[in-house]
Amino acid sequence: MGNGNRPTPEFRREAVRLALTSVRTRREIAEDLGIGLSTLTRWLSRERDAGGPVEASVDLHAELKRLRRENAVLKQERDILKKAAAFFAKDGKSMSFAFIEAEKASFPIRRMCHVLGVSQSGFFAWRDRPACHRQQQDMIHLAHIRTAFELSNGTYGSPRMHRDLVDEGLKIGRHRTARLMRENQLIARQKRRFKRTTDSEHAWPVAPNLVAQDFAADCPDRKWGADISYIWTAEGWLYLAIVLDLFSRRVVGWTTSDRLKRDLAIAALRHALAARNPEPGLVHHSDRGSQYCSVDYQARLRKRGILISMSGRGNCYDNSMVETFFKTIKSELIWPVAWKSRQQAENAIARYIDGFYNPVRRHSSLGFQSPIAFERKAREVS
Numbered sequence: 001m002g003n004g005n006r007p008t009p010e011f012r013r014e015a016v017r018l019a020l021t022s023v024r025t026r027r028e029i030a031e032d033l034g035i036g037l038s039t040l041t042r043w044l045s046r047e048r049d050a051g052g053p054v055e056a057s058v059d060l061h062a063e064l065k066r067l068r069r070e071n072a073v074l075k076q077e078r079d080i081l082k083k084a085a086a087f088f089a090k091d092g093k094s095m096s097f098a099f100i101e102a103e104k105a106s107f108p109i110r111r112m113c114h115v116l117g118v119s120q121s122g123f124f125a126w127r128d129r130p131a132c133h134r135q136q137q138d139m140i141h142l143a144h145i146r147t148a149f150e151l152s153n154g155t156y157g158s159p160r161m162h163r164d165l166v167d168e169g170l171k172i173g174r175h176r177t178a179r180l181m182r183e184n185q186l187i188a189r190q191k192r193r194f195k196r197t198t199d200s201e202h203a204w205p206v207a208p209n210l211v212a213q214d215f216a217a218d219c220p221d222r223k224w225g226a227d228i229s230y231i232w233t234a235e236g237w238l239y240l241a242i243v244l245d246l247f248s249r250r251v252v253g254w255t256t257s258d259r260l261k262r263d264l265a266i267a268a269l270r271h272a273l274a275a276r277n278p279e280p281g282l283v284h285h286s287d288r289g290s291q292y293c294s295v296d297y298q299a300r301l302r303k304r305g306i307l308i309s310m311s312g313r314g315n316c317y318d319n320s321m322v323e324t325f326f327k328t329i330k331s332e333l334i335w336p337v338a339w340k341s342r343q344q345a346e347n348a349i350a351r352y353i354d355g356f357y358n359p360v361r362r363h364s365s366l367g368f369q370s371p372i373a374f375e376r377k378a379r380e381v382s
Helices: 009-021 026-033 037-049 060-071 080-088 093-103 109-116 120-128 133-151 158-167 174-183 262-276 295-303 316-334 342-357 371-381
Strands: 223-233 236-245 250-257 283-286 307-310
Touching: 009 026, 009 037, 009 133, 026 037, 026 133, 093 109, 093 120, 109 120, 133 158, 133 174, 158 174, 223 262, 223 316, 223 342, 236 262, 236 316, 236 342, 250 262, 250 342, 250 371, 262 295, 283 316, 295 307, 316 342
Parallel strands: 223 283, 283 307
Antiparallel strands: 223 236, 236 250
16 A cells, blocks of 8 residues: 555554454555555554553453464465466456565565566556555455454355354455455365264164254254264374264364274263263264264263164264264364374364364354354343
């Protein structure tokens, strides 16, 4: 943004707010907004000198989100050709100028103008041209979108992103959100097919299917689903067992192990019982794996007055909600990374479930609310 531009007070306030709350660096925020780092720093200094309420207005929720963002995996650096391709995919000289502005700290302006076939005078004229009000708003929205996209580990598409921006108080339409994401190559990761792991060839007793693919529940702790999956690391397999509340999709118990034994499923169940303390009458649904058919596992359920339900033989749809969770965590967390150790993968899973999936991640089936927010709202209504 050049000297001829006169940003609005609203633009300055949003810039200061982003600098104080975003996990991204101030230089990156300044580049997104089309201003210099010195300009952003000067606005921050003026706000503090004036005793402004900006820093005090950063509530605990925003601070918690900022800390979570700091723990998120940073996006891999893109080399100059990949960055240029994102700009060249669009038409017009302004895209070439935007690329030069974004990369001027890494490459000489003169050389970039020569390579891209534009004049230096044209670039400087473009840079000094004041941005219109809509362009300023696009810069603000894009900065928020980049922050939310990074927080979601690159998994939010435009519907979830739009809901996240609206809940943050931004006035932006769904199509505008999709356009900004598309123009800036912010594309959500695609899911892969999921492979089952449990073994149903055993002599343990099998319970009837009480759920019968009816996963609806009127409140928390009425129906739980359980299953086990696996993650490959350089040290070997890491197995993950979870217990999911079917009402809110919340993971109420989970654990990992390097061995696929029945103690793995029991540990996840023990954590769920301790965290939720459900009333008798809860339906616990799983597949026919030996871990869930074992005498020890079923005895723990019956002791708490929990009804036991199991999927039909070979029917993957009978426990589809839990399998959907595994598809989600694998596409959003597991598959994009080559895990060096089981401990590294376990730590990442803990951050994902307890720091993102349960409290933050928006589910379309829950009206784009997080599991914890959905449960909280349900209790307030009741």
